[in-house]
Amino acid sequence: MGGCALFPADSHWYASVADLPVHPSSDDWVAAIGVDATVHPDFGSGSFEGGPIGIPVTLVDDRVPDVAVTFDFADESDPGPYPIPEDALIEGGPDADGDRHVLLVDTDACTLHELYDARPTDGTAWTAGSGAIFDLASNALRPDGWTSADAAGLPILPGLVRFEEVQAGVVDHAIRMTAPRTDRSWIWPARHQAGAADDPTLPPMGAWFRLDPTIDPTDFPAQARPIVVALQTHGAILADNGSAWFISGVPDDRWDNDALRALRDIPGDRFVAVDTAGLLVDPDSGAARGPGSPSGRQSSRLSGASRIETAVAISRAQFPEGADTVYLARADNTVDAVAGGVLTDGPILLVPQCGQLPAVVAEEIARLDPSRVVALGGTGAVCDTILEDARTA
Structure with a gap:
């Protein structure tokens, strides 16, 4: 993006989960999210309640001045400063009451700066609930127990579906998803939790879900097909509390909302949670090995919907x-x-x-x-x- 790769090629975001075993708690976790609830693409074209539909991304460079940010959760936030331009895009728009994520890619430094509940206070400063800075060339995870701009402590951007990917016919990464209630725990690659209860029948942050491979992507409209393939190949990672089976993407006026709406025909019972132990290289690293590959070599697919x-x-x-x-x-x-x-x-x-x-x-x-x-x-x-x-x- 902007000439920067979104993390190394062996990042867990690009790992294939197509052949991973089913997690022992899969039935409980899927039931907790909802077997009858359906996939909901939380992105599209146009606007909703005055703001774009999805989580927008702002590209910046070294000409953008750094801005001081005051955090509610400063002990788990990167202090910055952050390169926030005056026209930075805010999730939901400037008057939004929701999560108000701000995602900034510095295309000169190849760094990712993400903020949660970001609000400008004047022309030179912002406040936010939390914030994180990621080196896009590194697989380093957040300190264990730290949040980011997302409840799971993960970066948001690499899990977003982008129109350019779908236009090219392939979404080659896992997709960010939400669930209504989560356990007060996290599993790799997540680093943080925001659970409702100490209940192992609830999914933890970092739970990874794979779509039934028998679903035929060609049964879906063209813009939906690569997303179906991605959910079958790379899966969806639980990264925040929210509505059931909501998957995240970047707003774009070129989205066909009717085509994306076809994804709502997929019910929750067509997913399983997968056991990602076979991907783990180091618990403090986001690097992933290919399933069954003790050498640490990654296996993946380069594919499209046809x-x-x-x-x-x-x-x-x-x-x-x-x-x-x-x-x-x-x-x-x-x-x-x-x-x-x-x-x-x-x-x-x-x-x-x-x-x-x-x-x-x-x-x-x-x-x-x-x-x-x-x-x-x-x-x-x-x-x-x-x-x-x-x-x-």
Whole structure:
């Protein structure tokens, strides 16, 4: 984001939980959150009660002056100062009564600054309930027992669904979620609790939930599919008290709220809590190993909601700065794509044999800005209409 990676590649946020065992307390924790309650995307386009829908992010650089912040929970907050511009985005808007999170990414220092219940007091100072500063190049966790801008003591930003990810066809990280009542305990990777009772049938902060892999992502609208895949592959981490199965994201006017609303068809009983012991490298580190990998090597997936979107995800990962050449291969018969695997000067994007060029492919070609587009195979593999649409994308 802004040229900064959101934590190292082996961060627990990027770990796959697809093959982790079910936690012994899974049934209790899912029941406590609600088996009939459904997934609710707590983000979208437009506004609600005068503010954006979701948790916004403000990008800053070293030209933004540092500001003093006074904290209610100063003993568990990083003192700062914090680079807060005058136009910093506040969750819910400037007049909100809710959590009022402020998330700041310093794109020069590659640091993340997060505040809870943030309020400007004058032109030079702010107050907040709590605050945390994270080095985006580090897997270091908060001191054990410390909060952050979130009840679990975790950073908020890496768990947010962002429109750009969905547009590219892949959400490659765990998603932040909330639950109505939690135990007064926490488990890795969380560092803090805000529980309602000492009750082991309630989920602790840091509980990690995985969506049923038999749910077919293609049954959902395009904007919802990568989110379904992410919940199946990377899961959702319980990070705060709130409504049942609410998942968090960044507001964006490009969200299709009707498409996101389709996620509400997923009930809580399609989730299980997973046992993350196999991911743990060090209890004081957010680094994760791949399941069953004592070497500490991470295993993960680079995927999309379809093979076409997977090819786009690979393209974005391997050619982040664009490419001079883009190759097209037929999606439903990948012989040409396999044969073209020796080509290294540009990505191979998958397309239908004929018809309409998928929007996600057109957007990726525009991002790559190639000087030429090459179809692999004859017109029986990729027709001239598709090739011309790709050339002009």
